[in-house]
Amino acid sequence: MTKLLFERSQPGRRAGRPPRYDLPLADVPEELRRVEPPRLPEVGELELVRHFTELAARNFGIDTGFYPLGSCTMKYNPRINEQVAALPGFRSLHPHQEEEGAQGALELEWRLQEILAEICGLDAVSLQPAAGSQGELTGLMLIRAYFSERGELEQRRRVVIPDTAHGTNPASVTMAGFELVGVKTDARGNVDIDHLRSKVDERTAALMLTNPSTLGLFDERIEEIERIFHGAGALMYYDGANLNAVCGISRPGDMGFDIVHINLHKTFSQPHGGGGPGGGPIAVRAVLEPYLPAPIVVRNEERFALDYDRPRSIGRVRGFTGPFEVFVRSYAFIRAYGPALREMSEVAVLNANYLLARLRDAYELPYDRLCMHEFVLSGRRLKREHGVSTVDVAKRLMDYGFHPPTVYFPLVVPEALMIEPTETETIETLDAFADAMISIAQEAAEAPERLREAPHSRPVRRLDEVKAARRAIVKYGFGEHPSLTVEAAEAAGTKASAVD
Numbered sequence: 452m453t454k455l456l457f458e459r460s461q462p463g464r465r466a467g468r469p470p471r472y473d474l475p476l477a478d479v480p481e482e483l484r485r486v487e488p489p490r491l492p493e494v495g496e497l498e499l500v501r502h503f504t505e506l507a508a509r510n511f512g513i514d515t516g517f518y519p520l521g522s523c524t525m526k527y528n529p530r531i532n533e534q535v536a537a538l539p540g541f542r543s544l545h546p547h548q549e550e551e552g553a554q555g556a557l558e559l560e561w562r563l564q565e566i567l568a569e570i571c572g573l574d575a576v577s578l579q580p581a582a583g584s585q586g587e588l589t590g591l592m593l594i595r596a597y598f599s600e601r602g603e604l605e606q607r608r609r610v611v612i613p614d615t616a617h618g619t620n621p622a623s624v625t626m627a628g629f630e631l632v633g634v635k636t637d638a639r640g641n642v643d644i645d646h647l648r649s650k651v652d653e654r655t656a657a658l659m660l661t662n663p664s665t666l667g668l669f670d671e672r673i674e675e676i677e678r679i680f681h682g683a684g685a686l687m688y689y690d691g692a693n694l695n696a697v698c699g700i701s702r703p704g705d706m707g708f709d710i711v712h713i714n715l716h717k718t719f720s721q722p723h724g725g726g727g728p729g730g731g732p733i734a735v736r737a738v739l740e741p742y743l744p745a746p747i748v749v750r751n752e753e754r755f756a757l758d759y760d761r762p763r764s765i766g767r768v769r770g771f772t773g774p775f776e777v778f779v780r781s782y783a784f785i786r787a788y789g790p791a792l793r794e795m796s797e798v799a800v801l802n803a804n805y806l807l808a809r810l811r812d813a814y815e816l817p818y819d820r821l822c823m824h825e826f827v828l829s830g831r832r833l834k835r836e837h838g839v840s841t842v843d844v845a846k847r848l849m850d851y852g853f854h855p856p857t858v859y860f861p862l863v864v865p866e867a868l869m870i871e872p873t874e875t876e877t878i879e880t881l882d883a884f885a886d887a888m889i890s891i892a893q894e895a896a897e898a899p900e901r902l903r904e905a906p907h908s909r910p911v912r913r914l915d916e917v918k919a920a921r922r923a924i925v926k927y928g929f930g931e932h933p934s935l936t937v938e939a940a941e942a943a944g945t946k947a948s949a950v951d
Contacts (some may be wrong), residue, residue, distance in 0.1 A: 521869025572704025586712030699793030
């Protein structure tokens, strides 16, 4: 069992000593001074290296195995991107560097803006938003600014979102001060047009749509949807989280969308997960360009500059010009593909449909259609016939050496398994994953208890996730950890979980 760093600690041991300088002590107010030194772990360098190496060996990532996490596009990130991002002129560039000394960086940002505008089929781009969720909020702020200037903001308070939307969409709508209006999915996995028509009127500000949707399906009536919204004077917002399915094949702007956010860390390569880094640039039609966050990188003949003179701008949404090293990696990724960028999406779609064809008989397929870059299966038959849930399937998959796919999302599919192989996996890996999923479905019928007790071969067995969430211990207690028993929780006035 792995010991915590505090448990390895021995008084007086050091992994290194900071240099000591003959400087005056800082003038810290008396009420802010420590009475006792902080209780930090004390370990030697070798113990420190061994500890973190052991933790790293337990970690699972795209470099160690297949990571079919639907909706998150966990693809391989080529090492060349990291090498380019580590070039001294990029790595060591200070954000306050004057423009004349940062022409290379500004040119890269300008070229990335131009590329993303072309990919989306729109007119202008802001790189500032640092994540897809911030891109959503920024896009909605542009919608507010647009209708405010037209004198329609008090009238247009509603934003329509399908029930297959990404979870951040409703939160962004609320944060931007709009009213959420939900619309259902039809039997084909498209937006229900009849239900949609009943929700759109002169009070509608915009539609927020992911296309292809979180079901992995391209909406077959997208042109009709565009006519409904633009006919009512509303705008069309495209959640670009699934751009990996259509990049180079179709463009959101050509579908009629006015605003697009792009998840650079999904479609265009970025170490993804663990809190970042991420990037969520937005692309817009010319009519919305004046409201983009300032500054925008512009080109004046052969010189590149930051344009702050934008009186109608919504202002900054992030410090400086955005997450610059993210731009470097994504730009390198796009240039490596060049004109063949379309193949990225074509292979992603091919891989997804191959897996779907192999798994459709072992699990239920809620919508019997060709998928795009991802697809959703249902484990409800396994639950109904064998008492095995989707989370049991996911836990058992870990014993086969695979990271589980996204489970229980989207919410419109009961016992959902959302699988995205991306374009970077080989057919051998896809076959091994399909074989594991089929074996698990057979185990559900023959030995369901094996699934309900999984995982069996991981360093950590199945956790009580409800208890962990409700009574989390987030710091080392030095022998003073609270009891996790039901009795202790009740004595402390903490609500016990239902699974205790």
